[in-house]
Amino acid sequence: MDRYWVSSDDTGEELRVSSGFVFEGLKMHLKARGMTYADVARALKISEATVKRIFALKNCSLDRLDVICQLVQVDLAELARGMPRENRLINRLTREQEEELMSDPALFLVAICALHQMRVDEMVELYQLDEPQCVRLLLRLERIGILEVHENNRIRLRIARTFSWIPEGPIMRYVKSQLPDFFGYPFDQAGELMRMISIRLSRGAQVALLQQVEQIAREYSEQHNADARLPLSQRQPVSVLLAVRPWEPELFKALRR
Numbered sequence: 001m002d003r004y005w006v007s008s009d010d011t012g013e014e015l016r017v018s019s020g021f022v023f024e025g026l027k028m029h030l031k032a033r034g035m036t037y038a039d040v041a042r043a044l045k046i047s048e049a050t051v052k053r054i055f056a057l058k059n060c061s062l063d064r065l066d067v068i069c070q071l072v073q074v075d076l077a078e079l080a081r082g083m084p085r086e087n088r089l090i091n092r093l094t095r096e097q098e099e100e101l102m103s104d105p106a107l108f109l110v111a112i113c114a115l116h117q118m119r120v121d122e123m124v125e126l127y128q129l130d131e132p133q134c135v136r137l138l139l140r141l142e143r144i145g146i147l148e149v150h151e152n153n154r155i156r157l158r159i160a161r162t163f164s165w166i167p168e169g170p171i172m173r174y175v176k177s178q179l180p181d182f183f184g185y186p187f188d189q190a191g192e193l194m195r196m197i198s199i200r201l202s203r204g205a206q207v208a209l210l211q212q213v214e215q216i217a218r219e220y221s222e223q224h225n226a227d228a229r230l231p232l233s234q235r236q237p238v239s240v241l242l243a244v245r246p247w248e249p250e251l252f253k254a255l256r257r
Contacts, residue, residue, distance in 0.1 A: 117228035
């Protein structure tokens, strides 16, 4: 396959785009989002060597191309328009922007739904929202800078791969306030797990551990992107809490010399 047919969002006209142009565009979008061929391999559930071959030959099935486009939050029409706007991907909100999210529970809910790559109709079906209200909230989020709202209320995130909430910011303070509810649970059902490992490590081993934890977070973030193509009924909300720090219970500290 050396050509892809693309329908322009603006005119509806079909354009014939070379596969070389498409794959060069995908490389730029991967770079803009801080992603690698390893991330693509996880999304496609194939080896990294196979991904490298796909990009070298500039040829793959439309199904695989659709997964890659979903991974980098772009469609063929945008690829046809050229370079990604790297400066529009954000790594973190300001404190004022987080405070605005937290000031309106419905706005915060729609923001999280968008980050979960839910469509407007799915939000309306699951929560006490109607479509006009949902769209108004999405437009507020567009103004904040989290996403873009396109034709037919299609949502495109403007979040970089390295995006995170402000440490000790409004949203993380809210998350911490919910920890009693999160941990007040037996974690004994299928698909659930709680483990705490208390160990002693060298400084070098601590650095390596943090790198491994970051890798786990990245892998599940990419799995989240890959699963976004599935129906909402097949995607459960799952929270994974990863935290590492030097710590000893007060009970033990009281017995120190």
